[in-house]
Amino acid sequence: MSFGQGGPSWGPGGTQTPDWAALADESAARNRRKKWLLIGGGVLATAVVGAIVATAVVSTSNHSSPGTGKNASELPAPTDLPSSTAEPEPSFSSVAPPPPPDPKDYISDVKKDRAPITVDAFFPGKKLTMGDRGYIKGATQQTKSCATTTKGALGSVLVNNGCDQVVRATYSRDGIAVTVGLAVFETQAQAKRAAEQAGGSIAPLSGAGVPAFCPPGSVCRRTANSYGRYAYFAITGYTSGKNVTTADKDAYATGDDLTNFTFRQIRHRGELQASAAATAPVG
Known part of the structure; x- marks a missing residue:
């Protein structure tokens, strides 16, 4: 009698004795699946890291070599700069200067x-x-x-x-x-x-x-x-x-x-x- 995936496997005759050979085969199969999953994940991660490195190299090449790749005007503008620069405004005295002396x-x-x-x-x-x-x-x-x-x-x-x-x-x-x-x-x-x-x-x-x-x-x-x-x-x-x-x-x-x-x-x-x-x- 079988208890489904992941459960114990019993041998023939209903003696309730585990079929140790079948259990060993199932354990080996599970290990092989895990191993392949780990290998596949590592390959995928390596591919992603490589793509990021390649993108960084291309971006660095575009900045360090004027005239090739994107122009500076095509690069995204920074968004954290202030929209305007505050400058000091001139101030004037509200008190009029005295008139010059009259020679007469x-x-x-x-x-x-x-x-x-x-x-x-x-x-x-x-x-x-x-x-x-x-x-x-x-x-x-x-x-x-x-x-x-x-x-x-x-x-x-x-x-x-x-x-x-x-x-x-x-x-x-x-x-x-x-x-x-x-x-x-x-x-x-x-x-x-x-x-x-x-x-x-x-x-x-x-x-x-x-x-x-x-x-x-x-x-x-x-x-x-x-x-x-x-x-x-x-x-x-x-x-x-x-x-x-x-x-x-x-x-x-x-x-x-x-x-x-x-x-x-x-x-x-x-x-x-x-x-x-x-x-x-x-x-």
């Missing part, structure tokens, strides 16, 4: 206008060139006696408005002479009033190569202006004593050149002081 502020009040006042500060050098016209500088003067530098009513106007001092300089060209008188005040308001109230004129200053001009009774051109705490006056005439008329373009051009130059010198004085204040260290 520095020549409008004695408290700010601290640069020295001298003849050379306003009328430097020995010559003056304006465009294509050149002028020779003649006599100069600086005095605190403001009234003595004037003719007619201008003296009292300067004194009544608080004139501190007057700087004069004369220039000449081709028989035409101009004297510019620069009157200094403490405030812009005083200088403006003096220019507006001006009567008479600044007195012509001769000498240093310039003969007397604009004698009493002659007609000369007179001007009055102000800028900041400075009022400036000019008188223009012929050294020959000839009267100046409105048709005398050369006399007018000479007077305009000298008054324009004086204005630029006053303005430049303010620019220098404003620049110095802007670059001065804080604290």
